[in-house]
Amino acid sequence: MFKGGHGSLNESYVPQVANHGVLKYPHRMNFYDVPPTFDTTIEEFERCALDRLRILAEIESSAARNRTWEELKTVTRAQCEKYLPLNFNLVAKHNDLDLERRRDHLSHFVLRLAFCRSEDLRRRFVKAETTLFKVRYDDDMGKDRDAFLDSRDFNWTSVGQEEQRQYKTELEAAYPVSKSELDRPSEKYYKVKWTRVPDLVERRKVFLKEGWAYVPSREQSSIVFQEFETHLERALEMTARLLPRLDEDTRLLPILNNLSQGFLAGISSEWSNASGSTNTDEIKAEMVDGMAKKHFPLCMRTLHESLQRDNHLKHFGRLQYGLFLKVLGLSVEEAVAFWRKSFSRITDDKFNKEYKYNIRHSYGLEGKRANYPAKSCLQILTGGPSEYGCPYRTFSPENLQAALLSSYSQQGLRSVDLPEIMAAVKSSHFHVACTRVFEITHSADVRKGDGVGGESVTHPNQYAARSIELEKAAKEAMDVE
């Protein structure tokens, strides 16, 4: 199914005269009934899945951050625009449309493979995908939507005039009409088994007769969403059962494993591969201390403070903190100076022998000369017990609250903010807690829900860089005045 090889992407899409009749994917939305059967490259396979995952991760953290439906829609739309645009039939050229929709199609099915393995992953995936479907359905335009709905058999019967007259009073009582709608011609109703609209039944928002639910056309979406959800649930269970029999070489499984970790910390961000410096201004060794107090996320502040206190850090701490500083913009010379000064209790000789090599190594100047990226939240969160880890996860609630107050009270974090943060921690949404801290400590420039440039924290360097950026912008604004 997913054969490697290039070129197939272009071959099947010879530019043609724009004609919607020949679109491979005539509808913007997709019910994902049919799996993709085209050839694709392994790179494309992973790239689209990652892009979709970024959207789903943001949807999931929206729920954890208690965004309203409108906020969620705005955020999701922005993420979609960025990573996986899907245009309307009238807007874009037909060639682009098919390409976009193809990516949407492929990415959905790749993620199914990644998220079908456990009950918990399945549940989260279904929830996020259904939300994404709802957002898109909401955005879809009337005609497109009707055509999309017509393309699939939902197995509903429309209620005849006769029957509608028979239950007139009940129908009117069940669906109170507001004044403005009174002059409208009578509404159309659809009849489905009540089990298809459990949410309407639970809220008593429907008229039931002998097991049939009479759903007005404006509540039709409820049937559609329910159908999408149950269909996806069933499909995922089926995939889970078939997955062990996937006749697969060693290329896909690592990708799938990696993807299914993605929900844990919300993978989104380009920072995952940050290995070079991101800061144009040079940072000197003596500036680190000041910057730590202003710009670092809690994990790095913790490392910095224990380094200052003990004049030492263990190997993994050095590695984690050193790479972070490298990406922050500390040159190798400054790094050596910084670590030398921090390790004040050892002799020059010992330092040069035992530590300098490691510092130069992490800058790609020794050994196999690899340019190591800084660790992302995902790596820090999922790392082994010997590593320093994410304080939101490893600290006890009491210690965490104390640490937060002592670290960030100067930047405006008050004890009244703590319950909200601790609630996120308690439900294991560590990146949400960290993002909230960022918002609170940058409340002059960042509103609640904005996160780090519109996203949740996914990388310590993303956190620090955004913080520095905000400070610079504020300074420039002041200079202008």
Added chain:
Amino acid sequence: MPSAEIDVSPEVMLTFYRRLYPFKTIFNWLNHEHAPSRLFTHREFAFTLQGDVYLRYQSFNNADELKKQVCQLNPTRFEIGPVYSARPRDKKTIRAGAFSPQVRELVFDIDMTDYDPIRTCCKDAGICKKCWGFIAAAVHVIDSAIRDEFGYEKLIWVYSGRRGIHLWISDKEAMELTDQQRKSLVGWLTAIHPTAKESSKKPNFRFGGKLPPSLQNALQYLKTIFGELILTEQDCFESEEGYEELLQYISDSRTVESLRTKWEDSPSRSSEDKWNDLLRIASSRPNLIPALEDVIIQYTYPRLDAEVSKHRNHLLKAPFCIHPKTGRVCVPLDVTSIDKFDPEGVPTVGQLLQELDAIGREEGAAISHSDWEKTSLKPYVDLLDRHSQGLMDEVRKEKRKDDVSW
């Protein structure tokens, strides 16, 4: 009550299981056909043994095996659970993921405890003919809602042996409902949350001031029994506490004040008089009507134990078990005569054994396995047998249809 009637000693129970308990009837009812199917063989039974030891995940191939095990373990009672994807007794040998509940009767439990805040005749474990009025009202409402709105037909109501009633629905579609769908159905039928404190939370089941059609149907019936049940028998608004509760539903403070003074001055006014006072005011002030409707619903609408119905894997006591506190048999009931039902008229295990003794003396015959036919248990067993016959006819029709289809 003579002490012999509440004798539920192990010896009594054993004789009851050996000679009276209708295992075949229970088998037919659960299995829907004569040859054992998954509906029976993959079904969980749970035993409560003497000394409150709880034994779960029992399963049996047929009615005789069940009877053998029951007679051997001699439980104080046993419960029926869902049909699992594998035999429950093999649970330990199966991967955890491969053992899950598949189908199960849709069940409801109505318990008198949920009515404690409003009933005035008894408290806690007590129940009398008067209290039964609440249960009878609930049965009427639930029974017609399930039949008319959800279209299920295979309903059997079972007295729980003390102060409640169970409903088992065996329609194929009802048995296959998922937990999510069960939760929705319960949501539809729930108007009053027994856990919420009455006084702190006013009910809210209206949309834009109107009652949804399902509650309107219920209200039509509840109006007809409200007078006798709440005003006459329970006399709910007689005490000061009682009428203060009532006044909370009236939002207009001047009306409340005038009524309060009037009722304080003449403490002899009965609930009915007070209700009539309200009706009189309402006849000139129609905006009071919804509040009065709310009162009727609040005091008479069924109060369900929702948790029992929401999950397929919830266990519920099997019909014909003996309630350990009262010694009464959990008998199936005919919904058409539910109003006339008297909980104290239900045979107790002691009484049944006495009947057996009497027969034995008369006939001197050998002990047979379906001795219930000669006791006052017979009409109840016949009732469940007729119900099971309906289920079996359904299955047979279904099978015949399959045969013809190709």
